[in-house]
Every structure is written in structure tokens, then in C-alpha cells.
Amino acid sequence: MVHFLLHKLAFNCHLLLRDHIRDTKARLNIWLKAIDNSQLLGRFRVWCFQYGIIPRLQWPFLLYDFPMTQVEAMERLCSKFVRKWLGVPPSFSSVNLYSRLGLGNYNAKRWSKANAKGKRGLVVQRIRETVEEDRRVKVVGLACQGQWMQWDQALERSLSWKELWGTEQGKLTFLLRAVSDLLPTPKNLKIWGKEEDPSCKQCGATLCTLNHILNGCPKALGEGRYRWRHDKVLTEVAKWVDQQRVKANKNQASRPEVVNFQSKGDKAPRARTTAKNLPSILQRASDWEMQVDLKRKLVFPQDVAVTSLRPDMVLLSRSTKTILVVELTVPWEGRLAISHQLKKAKYQDLIDEALIKGWHATVFPIEVGCRGFPATSVRYFLQKFGLEPKHLKIATREIAMAAETSSRWLWLMRAHSWNPSAGEG
Numbered sequence: 427m428v429h430f431l432l433h434k435l436a437f438n439c440h441l442l443l444r445d446h447i448r449d450t451k452a453r454l455n456i457w458l459k460a461i462d463n464s465q466l467l468g469r470f471r472v473w474c475f476q477y478g479i480i481p482r483l484q485w486p487f488l489l490y491d492f493p494m495t496q497v498e499a500m501e502r503l504c505s506k507f508v509r510k511w512l513g514v515p516p517s518f519s520s521v522n523l524y525s526r527l528g529l530g531n532y533n534a535k536r537w538s539k540a541n542a543k544g545k546r547g548l549v550v551q552r553i554r555e556t557v558e559e560d561r562r563v564k565v566v567g568l569a570c571q572g573q574w575m576q577w578d579q580a581l582e583r584s585l586s587w588k589e590l591w592g593t594e595q596g597k598l599t600f601l602l603r604a605v606s607d608l609l610p611t612p613k614n615l616k617i618w619g620k621e622e623d624p625s626c627k628q629c630g631a632t633l634c635t636l637n638h639i640l641n642g643c644p645k646a647l648g649e650g651r652y653r654w655r656h657d658k659v660l661t662e663v664a665k666w667v668d669q670q671r672v673k674a675n676k677n678q679a680s681r682p683e684v685v686n687f688q689s690k691g692d693k694a695p696r697a698r699t700t701a702k703n704l705p706s707i708l709q710r711a712s713d714w715e716m717q718v719d720l721k722r723k724l725v726f727p728q729d730v731a732v733t734s735l736r737p738d739m740v741l742l743s744r745s746t747k748t749i750l751v752v753e754l755t756v757p758w759e760g761r762l763a764i765s766h767q768l769k770k771a772k773y774q775d776l777i778d779e780a781l782i783k784g785w786h787a788t789v790f791p792i793e794v795g796c797r798g799f800p801a802t803s804v805r806y807f808l809q810k811f812g813l814e815p816k817h818l819k820i821a822t823r824e825i826a827m828a829a830e831t832s833s834r835w836l837w838l839m840r841a842h843s844w845n846p847s848a849g850e851g
């Protein structure tokens with residue numbers, strides 16, 4: 427009897443679920459088409475989708491245990507429209523839209539807040555996690571578009587609505603396509619059957635990929651295109667570091683002197699021993715000087731170490747004999763980790779020599795992926811220099827934007843002679 431009841435119950439639930447799925451799908455279709463038929467601009471359509479459709483979808487997802495295949499089918503449908511509205515190519519995988527760029531990290535927080543009372547929020551989160559996991563599995567299989575899966579060191583980046591509004595369509599399309607290597611590079615044009623010659627218009631290399639255009643073209647390198655982008659990013663980094671430096675010098679100078687009882691044998695007072703616990707490495711001193719290698723102006727202080735190396739930034743405190751060396755790389759995202767290791771190794775001798783001469787020396791190799799994805803090393807570096815979470819976020823975004831905007835200019839100039847000034851601003 428019990429068995430029979432259970433069976434009946436299960437059967438009814440199954441029927442109900444099927445109805446709900448059919449109903450939800452039908453409504454989703456109507457909503458999407460309504461937005462699609464509107465006269466709105468692409469981005470506004472996506473906005474309507476995010477704030478009009480997604481919350482409505484979450485209710486049935488919350489109440490009923492939708493099978494994953496059904497959730498996926500609905501997502502595919504949504505992706506089709508979102509892709510169209512954002513102007514990204516049809517081959518652009520939905521996985522990308524939802525993951526790395528964070529477009530799909532829809533109000534997850536808002537949502538869970540609204541439903542914090544019950545377990546239901548957790549159920550939906552579970553679904554999301556499973557779906558995300560599934561996407562990851564799938565994306566690994568996509569050779570071209572899945573490249574970002576190898577960006578181990580890259581920070582997640584979310585495309586905020588503010589950014590989406592403020593970004594002109596061309597820039598947005600560049601970012602979305604660049605991430606997935608779906609820009610019309612000579613190599614891709616050849617694959618798509620649109621052009622015969624996949625070679626580089628600058629140096630004549632036989633296979634011109636996006637990586638070649640943005641990082642590997644010897645002619646572009648010789649003309650200083652990459653240096654130009656590097657300096658754009660460096661300027662942004664230096665701006666934030668200098669702010670921190672000025673702040674540190676001011677804070678320390680205004681701090682009342684601590685009376686140190688010293689025996690006669692002691693020399694100058696040592697740097698505070700609690701420096702390790704301080705939030706900012708700059709708080710160790712109040713006489714920070716800074717040099718930035720913009721326009722190749724940096725001269726490494728020869729009393730610290732004799733070297734032909736010219737790092738991108740040097741911060742020096744003579745009173746505490748501390749030197750901080752910063753080296754920036756703007757590599758292809760797949761090379762973030764290796765770039766870090768190479769730069770670290772490159773500066774080891776210099777650090778050793780400085781230590782022998784009695785300096786506290788630290789090197790900070792930082793990497794900002796050329797398509798606008800800073801490595802975790804950037805966050806670590808900015809934290810070490812005392813940026814508060816709020817500023818850390820803004821700084822990271824601005825640094826990312828400097829790389830992305832410059833790379834877009836390099837992309838636009840790929841078949842033209844080099845004119846950096848036209849890309850300013």
C-alpha cells in the first residue's frame with residue numbers, strides 16, 4: 427500500500443514537473459521574442475533580459491527540480507539571443523558568456539539575500555554550481571574558445587552593467603571576441619574560408635594569430651608597439667603606487683616619534699620590527715623615493731647593486747635601506763605564470779647583491795594579460811602596497827582597462843603603419 431502511494435506520488439510529481447517545464451519554456455520563448463522585437467539597442471535588450479527574465483526564471487528553478495538537460499536547453503536559447511544582442515559571432519560559445527567575463531553571474535548575491543530564510547536558496551545554488559561545473563567540463567573540449575581555461579593565474583573579471591553601458595559596442599565586441607580568439611585574424615579568416623593568405627601584414631610571418639598580433643610580431647616589437655602598451659599599463663600602475671607612497675611618507679612623518687632606549691653600541695634606529703604585521707610594506711619608512719621607467723628614464727641606484735637591468739619601477743628608502751623593485755609584463759593570458767617565473771629569475775642576482783650590501787630588497791614581478799586580465803600577482807602587489815579593498819578593485823579594473831584598450835588599438839592598427847598618438851585617450 428505504502429509502495430503504491432509513493433509510486434502514485436512520484437508519478438504525479440513527474441507529471442507536474444513536466445507541465446512546469448513546458449510552461450516555463452513557453453514563457454521564456456515569448457519573453458525573449460518580445461525583447462528581440464523591441465526597438466531597443468542591443469545592450470538595453472540584454473539589460474531587460476537580466477532584470478526582466480532571469481529573476482522570473484529563478485522562481486520555477488527554485489520551486490521545482492528541473493533536470494539539468496532542461497536548464498541547459500533554456501540557457502542555449504538565452505545565449506542565442508544574448509549573443510545576437512551583444513553582436514558576438516554565432517560560434518561564440520555560451521560557456522564563455524557565462525563564466526570568465528561574469529556576464530552570467532547574475533545577481534547571485536541579491537537572489538540569495540532575498541531567499542536567505544530557507545534552504546531553497548541552497549538548492550538553486552547547487553543547480554548553478556552543477557551547471558557551472560558542467561560548463562567547465564564542456565569548455566575544456568573547445569580547443570579554440572576554451573583557451574581561457576588555461577589562464578590559471580588570471581583574476582576573474584566581471585563585466586558590470588556600468589561598464590556595459592559605458593562601453594561602445596566596438597570595444598565590447600573586441601573584448602568578447604578577443605577572449606575567445608574569434609577576431610578576424612588572418613589565421614581565422616583562412617579557417618573560415620574568407621581569405622587565402624593567413625600571413626602577417628607587418629612581418630610576413632606565415633601564420634598570423636591574435637597572439638602574434640598582440641605579442642609576437644617582431645616588426646611590431648621593433649616599432650615599439652608593445653613597449654607603448656606596456657608603458658600605458660605601467661603609467662596606470664605607477665599612479666596608484668605613487669599615491670600610496672605619498673600617503674606613507676605623510677603618515678609616517680606626522681606620527682609622533684617613539685622614544686627608543688638604546689645602548690651606546692647601537693647605530694641608527696632600526697626599522698620597526700613589527701613591519702611584517704603592517705598592512706602596507708610602505709609603512710616601514712617615511713622617505714620613499716620612486717623612479718618609474720617611462721621613456722626609459724630609470725637609473726638603478728648603483729650603491730644598491732651594480733646592474734645593467736632596468737626594472738619598471740624602483741622604490742627606495744635610504745633610512746631603512748629598503749628597496750622594492752617592480753617589473754611589469756603584459757603577456758598573452760596563457761603565459762601569465764611563466765612570465766612571472768622568468769622575471770623573478772631575472773632579478774635574483776640583483777636581489778642577492780643588494781642583500782649582501784645590506785639592503786632589504788624585494789622584487790615584485792607583476793603581469794597584466796594583454797586582453798585585460800591581470801594576474802593574481804597584481805592583486806598581491808597592490809595589497810602589499812596598502813591599497814584598501816575598495817581602491818584595490820578600482821585600481822585592478824583601471825589597470826586591466828589600460829591593457830585592454832591598448833591591445834584594441836594594436837589590433838586596429840594591425841595592418842597599418844604605427845602611429846601611437848592616434849590611439850591616445
Ligand SMILES: [Zn+2]
Binds near residue numbers: 629630642643645
Ligand atoms: Zn608579424
